Amino acid sequence: MISPSGDRQSLLGRIVIDPEICHGKPVVRGLRYTVESLLEYLAGGDSVDDILAEFPDLEREDLLACLQHAAVSMKVHSRHLAVA
Incomplete structure (x- = not known):
């Protein structure tokens, strides 16, 4: 289970967004x-x-x-829809 604080941030730190890697799509490490x-x-x-x-x-x-990245992205997307 992912805890609400520290573990979440350390997991999200594994996701990298770099325009030079896969056209800026989020990638793992x-x-x-x-x-x-x-x-x-x-x-x-x-x-x-399997993976x-x-x-x-x-x-x-x-x-x-x-x-975790997907969950955070959905929260951001849901908030954006609620404001629009």
Whole structure:
């Protein structure tokens, strides 16, 4: 379980946005694995263990960071819609 404070920030620190990497899409630790593609694997039914076996340079915390990034993004998007 992700705690509401410190762990969340350390997980989000794994997500990098750099215009020189994958056209500025959020990626995991600068490794060129986009958050979007990893979320698509999870949404498609792949388990965390499946993904880690397929991509051995990823860590469990990287996938948790992707989920946390998505959750934060949804909150921002929802707030934006509420204001509009």
